[in-house]
Amino acid sequence: MDAVLKNGSASHQRKSPKEIRRPSREEAEAAVRTLLAWTGDDPDREGLLDTPKRVVKAYSELFGGYFEDPIQHLERTFEDVGGYKDIVMVRGIPFHSHCEHHMLPFIGQAHIAYYPAEGVVGLSKLARVVDIFAKRLQTQENLTAQIASAIDDQLAPRGLAVLLEAEHQCMTMRGVQKPGVSTITTQFTGIFQDEPAEQAKFMSLVRGGGL
Ligand SMILES: Nc1nc2c(ncn2[C@@H]2O[C@H](COP(=O)(O)OP(=O)(O)OP(=O)(O)O)[C@@H](O)[C@H]2O)c(=O)[nH]1
Ligand SMILES: [Zn+2]
Structure with missing residues (x-):
């Protein structure tokens, strides 16, 4: 598909x-x-x-993301990375999207990490994938799942972790009116799903801690 x-x-x-x-x-x-x-x-x-x-x-x-294909940005991989197989993490990718319920913005950051299998992808391409899916009407859960699924399908890494944190204007400016609330969504595959220590390492890196 x-x-x-x-x-x-x-x-x-x-x-x-x-x-x-x-x-x-x-x-x-x-x-x-x-x-x-x-x-x-x-x-x-x-x-x-x-x-x-x-x-x-x-x-x-x-909403330009409906007319762009994220896969196209993930097709080129680099294998000449000195045998590097450890974690690659791109932290704090800013994004803005719109909730599909109210068409109001939700704004936040995405954090993506993976363990390469065959090759690595250009770092900017991960941010491009976030942008393309974010420039559509979304729920945060669906946005997280779509980013993870595109990268996982294309790169087939040994493990992938995606975490999004965002503030939804539909909860801030109207309705329940709770500014400052952040929503966190995660999707883990491979060793991030199977090994709690890997998930903990990812969470520590997200929060700016060391290994
Ligand atoms: N799960 C999820 N819910 C979201 C997201 N963005 C907005 N929502 C929620 O979508 C829900 C829509 O609820 P409804 O009761 O149909 O609409 P509403 O009357 O405008 O709801 P209120 O916001 O509570 O006033 C609200 O609870 C929003 O907070 C999202 O990304 N994920
Ligand atoms: Zn909303």
Whole structure:
């Protein structure tokens, strides 16, 4: 199955962007106009005239991840690493995504570690994978699972650990209104799943401790 389409479970397979009719830019702008009027403001006042255009442009950027393939960034691996087989960790990758329930941002950091099997991947590519999945409507759990699944499928490492920590604006600005709450999600495979000591080592590295 294509990782772009992959969801947490087979019973919830998603349509690919190609299977969904994408409204035209004009239709999207008209929808923003409708929302502006619904808030109680006047979409024809000067300050709001260009807002539908700006919002649609901003959405193209914020949700650009639907039109990118994360796998493509993981295809190139390097095997000339002096036989290095120990842990590789990229810590504190900042990301911003949007929750699929309210379309409000959740913002945080991703931490990724793996034990190479055949080769290593360019470090920036791990951050690119995070960005591509983050630029879609997400739950934090699904985002974590999609990042882990793409890297695990492509690199087949001896073990992979992914931890995301984020603050959800839908819990901060509205609803329950609890600023400062962080949500942590993890996904472990291979030796990180099988060996508690490896999980503990990862958690210690995430927190900035030593081995
Ligand atoms: N599990 C999970 N829940 C999320 C995430 N982002 C937002 N939510 C939650 O999604 C839930 C949606 O609940 P609903 O009762 O359908 O919607 P709501 O009435 O807007 O809920 P409140 O936020 O409690 O006002 C809320 O509890 C949110 O906190 C996420 O990434 N993962
Ligand atoms: Zn939400």
